[in-house]
Amino acid sequence: MLFALPAYAVDLSGNFVQGGLVIGQVETGSTVTLDGKAVKVAANGAFVFGFGRNAQAQSTVQVTRPDGTVETQNLTIVPQKYKVQRIDGLPKRKVTPNPADVARIKADNSKIWAVRGSMTPETRFLSRFQWPVKGPISGVFGSQRILNGKPKSPHNGTDIAAPRGTNIVAPADGVIVLVHQDMFYTGKTLMIDHGLGLTSVYAHMDGISVVEGQVVKQGHVIGIVGKTGRTTGPHLHWGLTWKGVHLDPMQATGPMPKG
Ligand SMILES: [Zn+2]
Incomplete structure (x- = not known):
């Protein structure tokens, strides 16, 4: 036929x-x-x-x-088994913020959630996703976090350990929609809009090499790994969110390549 x-x-x-x-x-x-x-x-x-x-x-x-x-x-839908992750030795103020910090966290969150609430008509996600940094996975999506002994909300992204200064690339085509130099939890923070309500966030960076409004292709260097914000060591926290629903970035890329 x-x-x-x-x-x-x-x-x-x-x-x-x-x-x-x-x-x-x-x-x-x-x-x-x-x-x-x-x-x-x-x-x-x-x-x-x-x-x-x-x-x-x-x-x-x-x-x-x-x-x-x-x-x-x-x-x-296949269920995932979520880990319990204990992290101790964080500065007390980063686990139990004071009132001034709470105000800052609120301001940070309103900027982040404004991006997550956006719905742009582009389909840049059609590039598909690759890893923004290669390295050992030091924190998985969905794990229940106990910070300095206090239960916190589940980890909503993937952590990739890498030395300070390692290049971070855009995992998919998108538009840079948020650049912030100093958020309380996430330090130097970047967000990319991939279209139709799909956005991604990059946290704890040491440097950001793109600007808001910039269109990036998959593989474009967007900044470098650091340890700014609430973190015990240099790593990239990478989050992926669709219409306010946190997704597992690792499910979008497939397994971390060896070497
Ligand atoms: Zn993380």
Whole structure:
């Protein structure tokens, strides 16, 4: 048959796992829902979504084509086993902030969450993701953190240990949307918008070599590894968030390459 129709109206790539990122493609003009909620589809038919740390075991993607026909795909989401990570020896003030610090943290968070709440129409995430730094994974997504003996919210990114000054590259195409020289927890902090509500954050940097508004391609050097903010040693904290839902960056890149 010369003009075989695709078996599915929806093409999904990614890991159906807690913290997983999924990139999809549908016929232009289709609409998509995930568990009954609308997912924004770009003019080129691309879309993106993700599963949070505690995502339920089943999800449903529904595509309505321009001709009104509907296709439903049920997804089984693999659960992750989360570690408990104890970190001791942090400065007391970085674990139990004083009132002035609390005000600073609030200001930092409002800037970070303004970016995470944005929805731009680009599909720069179609470059797919690579590791921004290569090195040992020193902190995994979703682990329950106990800092100086106090239980804190789960770790919402991946930590990669690397010497101070190691280049950090953009893991995917995007636009630099936040550059901050001194956030309370995250020190020198950078955020990239990859489009359709998918953003990433880079923390504890020693230097930032891009500016807000700059468009970067995958592999472009955005700064260097440091130990600014709340950290016990030099590493990159890399976070990935879709519409306010934290995702596991490691699920977007695949395993760390050897060597
Ligand atoms: Zn981290």
